[in-house]
Amino acid sequence: MSGRKPRSVANPLGSAITTPSERILKECHSLYVDSENGLVKIASSLGVRLLPPRKKIIVMIMGNHSAGKSSFINWYAEEHIQKAGVAIETQGFTFITSGRKRESLTGNATLHLYPHFRPLLEFKGVMDYLSAEISTSKQKKFSLVTFVDTPGLVDGDMVYPFDVNSAITWLGEQADLVFVFFDPMGQALCKRTLNIVEKLSEKCGDKLLFYLSKADEAGKETDRQRVMMQIVQELCRRPGLNKCGFEMPTIYIPNPQRPSRCVNQIDGVCQTIEKTINQAVQKTLDQLEKDCDLICSTISNRLEQDRADVTHNKSVRLHSFLCGALGIFLPALFILSFILNTFSLEQLDELLGEGLARTLSIFTGIVIYLWDWIPEDGQVVFVIFFGAFLLRIWNKTLTKKEKRTMAEYSDYIQDIVKTKKVSLFHFVSLCHV
Ligand SMILES: Nc1nc2c(ncn2[C@@H]2O[C@H](COP(=O)(O)OP(=O)(O)OP(=O)(O)O)[C@@H](O)[C@H]2O)c(=O)[nH]1
Ligand SMILES: [Mg+2]
Numbered sequence: 001m002s003g004r005k006p007r008s009v010a011n012p013l014g015s016a017i018t019t020p021s022e023r024i025l026k027e028c029h030s031l032y033v034d035s036e037n038g039l040v041k042i043a044s045s046l047g048v049r050l051l052p053p054r055k056k057i058i059v060m061i062m063g064n065h066s067a068g069k070s071s072f073i074n075w076y077a078e079e080h081i082q083k084a085g086v087a088i089e090t091q092g093f094t095f096i097t098s099g100r101k102r103e104s105l106t107g108n109a110t111l112h113l114y115p116h117f118r119p120l121l122e123f124k125g126v127m128d129y130l131s132a133e134i135s136t137s138k139q140k141k142f143s144l145v146t147f148v149d150t151p152g153l154v155d156g157d158m159v160y161p162f163d164v165n166s167a168i169t170w171l172g173e174q175a176d177l178v179f180v181f182f183d184p185m186g187q188a189l190c191k192r193t194l195n196i197v198e199k200l201s202e203k204c205g206d207k208l209l210f211y212l213s214k215a216d217e218a219g220k221e222t223d224r225q226r227v228m229m230q231i232v233q234e235l236c237r238r239p240g241l242n243k244c245g246f247e248m249p250t251i252y253i254p255n256p257q258r259p260s261r262c263v264n265q266i267d268g269v270c271q272t273i274e275k276t277i278n279q280a281v282q283k284t285l286d287q288l289e290k291d292c293d294l295i296c297s298t299i300s301n302r303l304e305q306d307r308a309d310v311t312h313n314k315s316v317r318l319h320s321f322l323c324g325a326l327g328i329f330l331p332a333l334f335i336l337s338f339i340l341n342t343f344s345l346e347q348l349d350e351l352l353g354e355g356l357a358r359t360l361s362i363f364t365g366i367v368i369y370l371w372d373w374i375p376e377d378g379q380v381v382f383v384i385f386f387g388a389f390l391l392r393i394w395n396k397t398l399t400k401k402e403k404r405t406m407a408e409y410s411d412y413i414q415d416i417v418k419t420k421k422v423s424l425f426h427f428v429s430l431c432h433v
Helices: 021-032 040-047 067-077 106-113 116-121 164-174 191-207 221-237 266-315 317-341 345-352 354-373 374-394 398-433
Strands: 056-065 093-098 103-105 132-134 147-148 177-182 208-211
Touching: 021 040, 021 093, 021 116, 021 266, 040 056, 040 191, 040 266, 040 398, 056 067, 056 164, 056 191, 056 266, 067 093, 067 147, 067 177, 067 266, 103 106, 106 116, 106 354, 116 164, 164 191, 177 266, 191 221, 208 221, 266 317, 266 398, 345 354
Parallel strands: 056 147, 056 177, 093 132, 177 208
Antiparallel strands: 093 147, 103 132
């Protein structure tokens, strides 16, 4: 039984063999995060926010206490990573993934490795029960999967140090696949499990898969059928789950010391994981194409807008010159008028001489008359409108350097990224032949 295996390490040297899917996901990821020409950086310089694709799929396993969740993960990775036993073994959430060296991480380090999961911080108390186990195993498709092992669910007096229902539901929503394990002996009818399953099915029913785990312990074929019927009936009793055609493959961890005649569909679980990885590869490539198109169209829109702005600025050159002149002349005239208005005509004659004082007083008289002519409420509006009019005339255009950078980005995406993407697409189709 994998649960009782001594700690041995699969692929202790962390072999560098990579599968085609792994290579594609890795290359796509680096196209996004490259520090110089990464798509995320290019997009953000254009005010567009892109998220780099994930390099692995996420498979969350939930279910009753002792349903065999941790043992399944150990079996898949072919390494005794998670503690498995009859006691309540898994009390928190553990991310189990492959990496270059064997490592155990605590809460904060785990969130550092999985920034997508930072919102977990909002679930009070979860951080103390969050960890990650990194294993060097590359068995099956382990290098492309992150398993999320969850606390065993029980009804009754058990007190969880955090809101376990909401935390599992939220994590399930983030996962690509959610496996629900029901074991034949245990509390197949655990209400807590059914409540969470019902919630998840409302939100993301398509990734929810049910398994009858530890099927070798179900006794004879007839007993197993009875247990299955019971579980399916209980599931169907829930309004949110009342859909016909429940599938519930029977699985158990093969044990050469205790051969069983029961049908084992555990290989089907591996195929489901593989299928989801292939879909993730396709999705990542499709998203890459969309993101490249988005960046290129944003650049071409900007450049087009800039050309329009340049033409506009040229056509309003005289207009803007006049407005600019007016923008200085009129306010100056206003200020002058108000200042002169505070002096009497005699004082002005004395100060400026009779001729100049007369001319100025005519001008200022006209200005003050016009100003008074505008209703008091409208004076502020007039100033704002006039200011806005002046500002509108001249559109800000891109500098030569900005234009050059945008053209370079566009060329880089058309020539390098798209070519790479085409070759990755070919690679995928070759691998599927
Ligand atoms: N016969 C049999 N026993 C199994 C199988 N899978 C797990 N077990 C045993 O069942 C017990 C519980 O297994 P775990 O993997 O710890 O179960 P779990 O769901 O992780 O339990 P919690 O973490 O406590 O919720 C262990 O003693 C395992 O050895 C199986 O397929 N067949
Ligand atoms: Mg466990």
